[in-house]
Amino acid sequence: MRPPRPAEDDRPVLVLGPNPTPNGGMHLGHIAGPYLAGDVYARYQRARGRGVIFTTGTDDSQTFVVASARRLGVEPAELCRTSTELIREALSAIGISVDGFGPFDQTYQATVEDYFRALHAAGKFRLKTVQMPYLERTGEFLVEGLIEGECPVCLATCRGGLCETCCHPNNFDQLLNPRSTIDPQDVPTLRETTILVLPMEEYREQLTAYHEQWSSYWRPHLVQMVRDVLSRPLQDLPITYPLSWGMPAPFPETPGQVLNAWLELIPAGMYTSSYAAAQLGRDTTPGQLWLPEENTRIVHFLGFDNAYFFALTHMALLMAHGDTYIRPEWVLTNEFYELESEKFSTSKRHVLSVQELLAEVARDPVRLYLALTAPEYQRTTFSRAGLDKVARERLVEPWNRLAEALAKAAANAAGSVVLPVSDAGRAMAATMLARFDFHYEMPNYSLNRCADTILSQIARLSRLATGLDGRGFDEEPAGWGDLILQVRALIALSAPILIDLAAAARAAGGFDGVLAPGAFEVSEVTPFVPPLLSLTAADEAISPASR
Template identity: 45%
Template sequence: MTRPRILIAATPTPNGDLHVGHLAGPYLVGDIYARYLRAAGAPVTWTTITDDSQTYVVASAARKGTSPARLAAASTAAIERTLRGLAIELTRGTEQLLPPVDARYREAVTEFVAALHAAGRLRERTVRLPYAEQSGRHLYDGLLTGGCPACGAGSNGGACEDCGTPNNYDELRDPRSTLDPQEPVSIREERILVLPMEEYRAELEAHFAEVTPRWRPHPKQLIEQLLSRPLPDIPVTVPGGWGVPAPFAPTAGQIVYPWVEAMPASMYATWWANGQDPALPYDHYWRAEQGAELVFLHGFDNTYHWGLLDLVLLLAHGDRYIRPSANVVNEFYELEHAKFSTSRNHLIRGTELIEEGVPRDVLRFHLALTLPERARTNFTRAELALLTDRQLIAPWRELGDALDAALAGHDGAPLPVSAAAQARVAALAAELRASFEPGAFSVARAAARLSEHLAELREQAAAGTEPGDLLAGLRALLAWSAPILVDTAEAARAAGIDLGLTAGPVPDKIAPFRLPRLPVGPTGFAATPIEASTEAPIEASFEASVNAKAPVEALVQEKDDRS
């Protein structure tokens, strides 16, 4: 029996919409992977949940002149629209893609950390925290900025985006408030609860010895660097008022450190995506006895959190939970050779491109082909048009025309497939299947190979290849591109074409079919976008949602705006 798979994308922070840089990372990759696994017959849960408790929500809300609850609600709605617009198929069969951050969610977080406390895993520590004197706010993570103690680059608290190195408490150089860089900042001692990462060194080293051969070089190098030095304590509680209240008497009035929520949040999201059975505990599907295989998908800047911190949180529960068998880590996707930046308005949202007339199959293909798997890559509108026309749109159109000509006058009877064509299809399947194995996982390589196969089929058609052999290659093209070209795949299924990827011999006969046309106009992008919104433009509707009155019940516990 095939083991069930749980795919978890890094939890998006609801302080704004998703841009193309976000989409080209864990969200599109996870969606393509989940669709591949389903086509191959594997049971899959593919999910994530918004990270509402993050201080970045607090900081962005303050800058926008709204409350964290209003911003989180509006951002979650915008994120859902964007995911749906790109056909990111989280939580199949439900109208809602993202689980609600509700009372049941908060119960899950509380249960998770309370179990660690009851097991004696947490320790009290006195730590030094930056403190904004005038606003009376403890500064950490998104509320704090300064120089990375490892590489010197500008960094927020928690971990450096550039080098990935963690920084806790008072480790940033020249600490300042992100809300008011001129506000005086002092250092205050606070008593908090921590989880000592160093106590799990032996288990960590054993785990990474097993799994990091399947990691990409850059994040693997960071993990090795972190393990080569004393490991930091994980804050479990921190002073603050936005987040889940910490249920411990020694730290009354504090909240659960937002990064600690990721594991119970992901467990809760998995439970929610599987039907929200009230008879099952929130962590049911992550229990070791369920035997699921767990995969995390995230960016390099989250390697410390999703690669190390979250693993320790699982290890601290003993043998209760599964552990990730792989971390699929992407690098930065740049826009015009500079980082996507919401604050500088240097960004493009996926929904913007769709509304401009870029079909989502074309956009998904381009992002899959150019996404930053092992090094930074770059997005431009010009390359989107050029590459997709050269490597997808034009050859697909020409191949469809050639097939129509080859089948003209055919009576519809099954056509023979030669042994040579069967061997070519089997070799293609083996090559593409290897692109989805943990050690060599590469959506970009799969997309490139499909583009090559499309070009090969066009050449075969031009050379007068027998129609049965051509159809066998085309059927493989449609089946293997289905996780990327979702609307084209839907048209193929509607026409009765089998797109399953289960292993088996290539048939020696094939029923004729027509190649479904890509959802584009005759010379490029469609004039009418697919599923264009009838609502106001995304940015306008998002801002309106942020400024609207929030419901009485906030999505997460909110005492005040201080954290």
């Protein structure tokens, strides 16, 4: 089955962002990948008049919370609380338009438990005795964020369970040279324990068919990883772990164990999507929006380092539920985003938070630069000098020249004016819409190309305005009419990224927020004075008329 063409696909869309681990705040490396990509996509779908639910929520059960809390000398629950506040603050500050940020509450936990109870009752899990790293000094098993070593597939340093470099799993005793992440001097032994697993090999045929159906529409690194993993025997997936932190596993065979935190994320998405729907005025039960009869399409944005879980293990778990739930149609991954060509590192103080940057730079230039440099296909880097240069020379200065030329012409006009739009002007606006639509929609969705198209159109329209400058509306009515129509089109089409410019334009009556078919097929326009853009946080987009 081929996916519907985007122009013909008006099904409601469920946009999922990854669930951030509440073991600290958010830096630009987090935002520049799945959160900004999901936000821009959701905003564009809303502008096209489609039903959208964009949601996420924290992943409190992760062992990374425990490891970070111990290094900081605080309780894990307290770290979750303070980090969740920082995460929500960062998402709001940069303008990530989630419809609902699902809390980690009793309904969340009940949704996760019900999801796994159904699979347990259907006999999908198997008991398995395995050897797992064990720390004699503390009497605890080490998994996931509590242990690191060398990946048995690519030899890169990685944490337990999954390698962020090659995205292959390393379950149980497979990690090479294992050591504690809290104290690397603590070298674990191996101890036998019995857990529940999902036999992934039983889903090989379904997984292969699913990926053959969709892989031609996904980014190549994800496709390569899936093919590589499927070329080997599929490892049994741990469902439970003998840990003290996490959601208690509701199974009689594994008393005292917890659920594998990584596996909460699909039922978590079912819960947060229902929570978000309620914020929009529609009450649903958790999981209802994932039923086939809802006719919803799911678009999932995530970092490549998590792709194994979402592309393979979560798909296998959904398949284990039979035809109960739909599956994501689009899975868009991103690579790592670096800071000045070096990986973000909180421990080395090589980090820049969203809040720190927005205290100095206006939000729209930050969003534009992050979109332009987002790590879609390979690692990219944030450069403060690069941000300043791009924002000043390619965004703010040419846009403001354009806006000021229109303001000057409007100020010199006598009385109310209506300007004609030529066939060529309408054709230009239609071409802009088609080009932006190509980059905003699947399967070609690209933050990089959307941002670059915004900058190229600003440069083009600024040149047109310069050519008209000094001539009034009465001298070049069609020229000004065509320019104003295209400026309105550009504001509308850049609105998913330049959110503050769009808000100021709406307030000034220059943009209604909707990109309906035929939006720019008009024969005349009234003059419009666009807002100015600023580089600094102290002076956000304002109208030239109010300066």
